[in-house]
Each structure stands twice: as C-alpha cells, then as structure tokens.
Amino acid sequence: MNIPALRQKIDELDQRLLALLNERAELSSSVGRWKQAHQEPVFVPEREEALMRTLVAANRGPLTSSGLRAIYREILSSSRACQKAFSVACLGAAHSAAWHAVRLRFGASDRVVPVETASELLRALEEGDAEVALLSRSDLLKAYLPKKGVLRNELGTRLFICGEVRLSDALPDDAQKSPLTAEDLAHQHDARFELPAGDDDISFLSIPQAVVDTAFKPINGSHRGAAASEPESGSAVASLLRQTTAHAGDAVFFLLSRRPVPEGPHLKTLVCISAPRGEEMDSVLRELMSASDIITTTWDTLSHGSKPGHVCHHLELEGAVAQSVVEAALVPASDKITIKHLGFYPETQVYG
Amino acid sequence: MNIPALRQKIDELDQRLLALLNERAELSSSVGRWKQAHQEPVFVPEREEALMRTLVAANRGPLTSSGLRAIYREILSSSRACQKAFSVACLGAAHSAAWHAVRLRFGASDRVVPVETASELLRALEEGDAEVALLSRSDLLKAYLPKKGVLRNELGTRLFICGEVRLSDALPDDAQKSPLTAEDLAHQHDARFELPAGDDDISFLSIPQAVVDTAFKPINGSHRGAAASEPESGSAVASLLRQTTAHAGDAVFFLLSRRPVPEGPHLKTLVCISAPRGEEMDSVLRELMSASDIITTTWDTLSHGSKPGHVCHHLELEGAVAQSVVEAALVPASDKITIKHLGFYPETQVYG
Numbered sequence: 001m002n003i004p005a006l007r008q009k010i011d012e013l014d015q016r017l018l019a020l021l022n023e024r025a026e027l028s029s030s031v032g033r034w035k036q037a038h039q040e041p042v043f044v045p046e047r048e049e050a051l052m053r054t055l056v057a058a059n060r061g062p063l064t065s066s067g068l069r070a071i072y073r074e075i076l077s078s079s080r081a082c083q084k085a086f087s088v089a090c091l092g093a094a095h096s097a098a099w100h101a102v103r104l105r106f107g108a109s110d111r112v113v114p115v116e117t118a119s120e121l122l123r124a125l126e127e128g129d130a131e132v133a134l135l136s137r138s139d140l141l142k143a144y145l146p147k148k149g150v151l152r153n154e155l156g157t158r159l160f161i162c163g164e165v166r167l168s169d170a171l172p173d174d175a176q177k178s179p180l181t182a183e184d185l186a187h188q189h190d191a192r193f194e195l196p197a198g199d200d201d202i203s204f205l206s207i208p209q210a211v212v213d214t215a216f217k218p219i220n221g222s223h224r225g226a227a228a229s230e231p232e233s234g235s236a237v238a239s240l241l242r243q244t245t246a247h248a249g250d251a252v253f254f255l256l257s258r259r260p261v262p263e264g265p266h267l268k269t270l271v272c273i274s275a276p277r278g279e280e281m282d283s284v285l286r287e288l289m290s291a292s293d294i295i296t297t298t299w300d301t302l303s304h305g306s307k308p309g310h311v312c313h314h315l316e317l318e319g320a321v322a323q324s325v326v327e328a329a330l331v332p333a334s335d336k337i338t339i340k341h342l343g344f345y346p347e348t349q350v351y352g
Numbered sequence: 353m354n355i356p357a358l359r360q361k362i363d364e365l366d367q368r369l370l371a372l373l374n375e376r377a378e379l380s381s382s383v384g385r386w387k388q389a390h391q392e393p394v395f396v397p398e399r400e401e402a403l404m405r406t407l408v409a410a411n412r413g414p415l416t417s418s419g420l421r422a423i424y425r426e427i428l429s430s431s432r433a434c435q436k437a438f439s440v441a442c443l444g445a446a447h448s449a450a451w452h453a454v455r456l457r458f459g460a461s462d463r464v465v466p467v468e469t470a471s472e473l474l475r476a477l478e479e480g481d482a483e484v485a486l487l488s489r490s491d492l493l494k495a496y497l498p499k500k501g502v503l504r505n506e507l508g509t510r511l512f513i514c515g516e517v518r519l520s521d522a523l524p525d526d527a528q529k530s531p532l533t534a535e536d537l538a539h540q541h542d543a544r545f546e547l548p549a550g551d552d553d554i555s556f557l558s559i560p561q562a563v564v565d566t567a568f569k570p571i572n573g574s575h576r577g578a579a580a581s582e583p584e585s586g587s588a589v590a591s592l593l594r595q596t597t598a599h600a601g602d603a604v605f606f607l608l609s610r611r612p613v614p615e616g617p618h619l620k621t622l623v624c625i626s627a628p629r630g631e632e633m634d635s636v637l638r639e640l641m642s643a644s645d646i647i648t649t650t651w652d653t654l655s656h657g658s659k660p661g662h663v664c665h666h667l668e669l670e671g672a673v674a675q676s677v678v679e680a681a682l683v684p685a686s687d688k689i690t691i692k693h694l695g696f697y698p699e700t701q702v703y704g
C-alpha cells in the first residue's frame with residue numbers, strides 16, 4: 001500500500017476511534033452520575049489497575065504494554081473529567097517534581113492543586129478541594145515527626161496511602177546496574193542505619209527496590225538458587241548507597257486518600273513501626289521480619305518515633321499484608337513497639 | 353443501568369478499543385517501514401497537528417478537546433515507537449523543566465535523551481541520536497550569542513525551529529489576569545528594553561503572548577473595537593513585567609529539527625533581526641513592524657547581535673510569514689540590519 005492510501009486508512013480508523021472514545025465517555029458519565037448520587041469516590045485505584053492489567057493481558061501487539069498503559073492513563077483521566085470535578089492536591093509548586101509526578105501518574109484532564117505545606121494538603125483533602133493528594137516519600141517521612149508531623153495522627157486512621165508513583169531516570173545508571181548481594185547490604189548495615197542524635201534532625205535512608213530485592217530475596221526464601229554475584233568493594237557500595245539516598249527521595253511519591261483500598265491482588269503495603277532507638281532493637285526487628293513470610297521491599301528508618309527515645313521504621317511490603325500479619329510476625333517485640341498500618345496500594349509500573 | 357452493567361459495557365468497549373488501537377499501530381508500522389526505506393522523518397509536526405485539528409473539529413463530545421488531544425498524544429507517541437527508534441534530545445537533566453516539557457509535548461513511548469550543553473544538543477541531532485531537540489526559550493536566546501552561541505550558525509541554515517511547547521501554571525496568577533493596554537506597554541517600553549553594556553551579559557525580556565496580544569492587537573488592526581481597560585499604575589505594570597520575565601523563560605520551549613516545516617495553515621514564525629544597538633533603531637523597527645500586516649506576538653531583545661554594537665531582536669509572528677515578507681516590511685532599514693528566518697511551527701495549545 002502506498003503512503004496516501006495508508007494515511008487514508010489511518011484517518012478512517014481515527015474516526016472510528018473517536019466515536020468509541022465518546023461512547024466510552026458517555027458510559028463514564030453515567031457511572032459518574034451514579035457515584036455522585038451515592039457519594040462514591042471518582043478515583044478507585046484498584047479498579048483502574050485491574051482494568052489496565054486485563055487490557056495488557058489481552059494485548060497481542062504491536063502496541064507495547066507501556067504504550068497501551070499510557071494511552072489508557074489519558075482515557076481514564078478524561079473519564080474522570082466527565083464524571084465530576086476531580087482534583088489531585090500535591091505538596092510542591094507548579095512544575096516541581098511532585099507536580100510532574102501527578103502529571104505522569106494521572107493525565108492531562110485531571111486538575112492539579114499545588115499546596116505549600118502538609119497542613120494545606122490535609123485541609124485540601126478534608127474540605128473536598130481534592131480527592132487524592134500526592135507527596136514525596138521524604139515529605140511523607142517528615143510527616144511522622146512528633147513535632148512537625150501534621151499528618152502523623154491522620155495517617156492510617158482518617159487518611160490512607162492508596163498509591164505510589166515511581167519515576168524512572170532519577171537513579172544514576174551505576175545504581176541500577178550494580179549487582180548487590182545480601183552480604184554487601186549486611187556489610188553496610190550499621191553504616192546505613194547510624195542515626196544522628198539531634199532532636200529536630202530527620203534522618204532516613206531510602207534504598208531502591210531493586211537493590212533491596214537482590215539483597216533480601218535470598219533471606220526471604222525466594223531466588224535461593226541464584227548464584228551470588230561477586231561482592232563489590234565496601235567503598236563502592238557505600239558510594240552507591242549515598243547516591244541512591246540522594247536521589248530516591250525525589251523519585252518516589254505516595255498518594256493519600258480518605259478511602260482505604262480494600263485487601264486484594266497486586267497490592268503493596270505500607271506500615272510504620274515505632275520502636276526504641278538502638279542497634280539491638282533494629283537487629284531484633286530485622287531478624288523477626290526476615291524469619292516471617294513477609295517480603296520487605298524498602299526499609300527506611302527515621303530518627304523520631306511516636307515517643308521520646310523511639311525511632312520510626314517505615315516499611316514497604318510485597319502484597320496485601322494485614323496489620324494482624326505484621327503484628328503476628330513481631331509478637332516477641334510487641335510490648336516495646338507500636339505498629340501502624342498506613343494502607344494498601346496497587347503495585348505500579350515506573351513512570352516517565 | 354446499574355453499575356455492574358455499566359462497567360461490563362465499558363469493559364466490552366475497551367476490548368474493541370484495544371483491537372482498533374492495535375490495527376492503527378499496524379498501519380503505523382507500515383508507514384514506518386516506508387519512511388525508513390525513503391529516509392523520511394518519523395516526526396512530522398504539521399501532519400500531527402492537522403490530524404489533531406481534524407479530530408477536534410469532528411468531536412461532538414462528551415470528550416473534551418483537550419482530553420482528546422491528550423489521548424492522541426499518547427496514541428501518536430506509541431505510533432512513533434512502532435515506526436522506528438525515535439528520540440527527543442533535551443537541554444536539561446532528567447526531571448528538569450525541559451525534560452518535563454518533552455514528556456508533556458510528546459508521550460510516554462518517546463525516548464528522551466537529556467544533554468548538558470547546546471553543543472551536545474547539536475551533536476545529538478547531527479549524529480542521529482535524536483530526530484528532534486528541545487530547549488527553553490532562554491537557552492535558545494543564549495544560542496545567538498556571538499561568543500557562546502554554538503547553535504548560532506546552524507539555526508535557519510541547517511537546523512530549524514519546528515515547534516514550541518508552552519507550559520501552563522508557570523506564570524503567577526496576577527500576570528495572567530492583569531488587563532494590560534497598549535498604553536501600559538508603550539509606557540514601559542524604554543524600561544523594558546534598556547540593555548546592559550557588558551560584553552558577556554545576556555539580557556532578554558520575555559513577554560507572555562497574552563500580554564503582547566492585548567497590547568499590540570489594536571496597533572496591528574485586529575480587536576480595534578475592544579474597549580480599552582483602565583490602565584494599571586506604572587509600578588504595578590513594572591512589577592508585573594518583572595514577574596513574567598522571571599517566569600516566562602521556563603514556560604516556553606522550542607523544538608529544533610534538521611527538517612524545516614513547509615509553509616502551511618495554522619503555523620507561527622520565528623525570526624531573528626540583528627540591528628544596531630540604540631533606542632532610535634528599536635523605535636524604527638517597531639514602527640515598521642506595526643505598520644505592516646505582520647502580527648508580532650512576542651518581541652525579545654538580546655544585548656548581542658551578529659556584529660559588535662548590534663543587538664538581536666527575536667520575534668514570534670502569527671501565521672506562516674516568509675523571509676521575503678519580513679524583508680519587505682523592513683526595507684527602509686535593510687542596509688543596517690540582517691534578517692534570519694528560523695522556521696515555521698504549528699500553533700500549539702498550552703500543556704500541563
């Protein structure tokens with residue numbers, strides 16, 4: 001077929017696509033009217049993720065999975081716009097990293113409400129100016145601080161984590177390629193979790209999921225057969241961890257909503273454990289988690305917990321792990337710690 | 353219809369959409385094979401814009417025009433990915449404003465190549481690592497500097513402006529709302545174009561299109577009937593211009609390509625005029641442009657032109673205005689100035 005003929009076929013096909021897209025938008029409007037009458041949320045992340053997974057599974061190409069997801073991100077965005085006024089608040093000015101994370105996770109038809117402080121973020125959710133709010137992992141971790149943490153008492157009680165946004169290209173190439181072993185991480189263990197004593201300091205270390213996977217999977221029973229790669233020299237690992245720590249904060253964002261995502265397939269879990277400060281307790285917790293069936297994908301430690309002398313361990317877990325399961329795993333330490341379940345959220349692809 | 357029934361209808365419709373999208377991707381692959389055999393570019397901005405305009409004109413809703421454009425941005429992005437390896441270079445690191453401008457203008461399936469200098473941008477285009485390159489307006493203006501302007505001799509001869517990306521939300525609310533009149537702008541004229549004398553300084557002032565439209569449209573013959581709004585006080589306008597100058601540089605980006613966009617409908621034009629420094633010559637040029645049929649939407653002035661003692665006027669014009677038309681308008685000054693036509697590009701909506 002020659003070019004003019006091919007282009008004519010494409011133009012005809014585009015008219016059929018346009019008709020279907022509008023038919024879909026009309027159905028979405030009907031869903032929206034029902035939702036408004038029943039005060040149901042417009043954004044249901046687990047339904048959107050299930051829809052995406054069904055389509056990706058049915059896709060025979062040549063369209064790629066990521067291309068299909070990107071097209072549907074905009075279709076769903078325009079659907080939400082047809083349902084009712086839908087806004088996402090973000091902690092960060094227009095064109096900040098957080099603002100762009102909203103743009104990449106949601107779509108061009110979703111309205112972004114940039115706010116400057118965690119208090120404003122909370123107010124936007126409470127007063128209904130926004131149905132969902134996005135903040136960076138580092139801002140979320142700051143929200144736990146007893147003094148400054150305005151979201152602290154809300155998280156897990158009135159506000160829930162309902163999603164995450166991971167941006168690509170934010171980690172240096174070296175970090176993505178380095179073959180880290182459990183031994184490497186164990187070797188760096190003390191260095192990573194050395195916390196400053198200052199009362200107002202925030203200290204947290206974000207380790208990218210790929211690195212943690214490599215390191216913890218053998219302990220957790222998966223990938224046992226994988227040949228251990230040659231350990232890197234200590235200083236190379238330390239340098240790598242410094243790099244990833246510097247970048248990971250801007251590359252990971254969380255979504256907050258007043259509606260908790262129910263337990264289901266393809267989810268992750270976020271929990272916060274307040275525990276006495278000290279290497280001994282750190283080791284106890286790590287050993288208990290390693291001995292359980294729970295797979296920890298990220299382990300951050302903040303220098304402040306819910307009480308003086310406490311630190312806050314912030315854990316991302318694979319799958320939907322109920323609070324009771326985490327409690328059961330940590331029973332031997334239960335009299336010393338407080339466990340707070342922050343929410344389930346769909347496992348996501350990397351954006352950007 | 354109840355919710356499960358509506359959702360089932362949506363799911364069925366999604367399967368039909370998936371089939372159509374893949375049919376489209378196959379046709380695009382055929383176009384791609386033909387293009388590769390004939391060494392034709394993958395990115396043809398005027399064809400994409402014409403396609404978008406046809407669809408928007410045919411759209412009867414409830415899908416909005418901007419929602420439709422956003423969905424097609426991703427469909428076209430996935431098409432390009434099916435055609436051949438397509439990359440956009442950008443002057444700015446991953447997650448910089450320029451990087452995000454690429455993400456908003458192109459789609460998730462297009463590869464971004466971040467580079468650090470204008471020389472690298474040039475090399476990426478020359479060596480075929482990228483078919484298109486994006487840089488901010490302020491970086492483009494810097495590229496004219498005689499000493500540092502590595503793109504200077506390339507622009508309009510081997511490289512052409514083929515598009516622009518305007519981001520929303522980058523201007524303060526005040527600037528977007530202020531009702532500026534021609535009188536206001538005339539009043540600020542001298543202040544705005546006062547240029548520093550230093551040899552290596554870059555001085556340019558970007559005025560957002562909306563402000564210039566309001567100010568110059570009456571002079572240029574359009575909107576003559578519009579009632580002039582109450583002029584703002586001088587200091588308010590000066591403050592406004594300071595604000596917009598500070599922000600506009602990050603909000604406007606240009607696309608460069610080795611292929612010039614041919615003259616056609618719905619285009620804008622970018623020209624550069626090197627002229628002797630001085631208020632007298634500035635006034636002559638402004639009067640000549642005002643007296644012509646050409647509508648100037650943005651007028652920037654750089655403190656360096658193509659010769660010592662020259663400045664460079666950087667003009668965005670409405671429509672496809674050929675070099676000969678600009679030359680005809682400026683005939684009385686022709687012995688003192690040099691005119692360089694940098695390219696035509698489709699008028700675009702605002703992104704983000």
